[in-house]
Amino acid sequence: QVQLVESGGGSVQAGGSLRLACAASGYIAGYSRMGWFRQAPGKEREGVAIIVTGSTVTYYRDSVKGRFSISQDKTGHTLYLQMNSLKPEDTAMYYCAADSGIFRVPVFRWADFDNWGQGTQVTVSS
Secondary structure, X not given: OOEEEEEOOXXXXXXXXXXXXXXXXXXXXXXXXXXXXXXXXXXXXXXXXXXXXXXXXXXEOHHHOOOEEEEEOOOOOEEEEEEOOOOHHHOEEEEEEEEXXXXXXXXXXXXXXXXXXXXXXXXXXX
16 A cells, blocks of 8 residues: 655645645555545545556546646656646645556546545635
């Protein structure tokens, strides 16, 4: 099992940018995908961006396409989420997650991910 630790959250004004990072310790190569999820108060957890581990294959929810970018460093042990043109509706707790199972669909089904970080808060003011 890997340990995931997020960082980089904060408060920004609408239109601003933040870069989240997720440090993964352990044998990450055996995980089929990693991703970012978010949860706002009173709302369900939702997938934001997914990357197939060790590849450039990515998936984004429609509302962040063109604004957010997910990537991994060459070792695969750090996951990033570059967030540009932030909107108030992006305000949420953001979680890093990893799936130790085989690749499966739907890609944003959070219950398939069995390793989670503690989360980092992103607040966007208008």
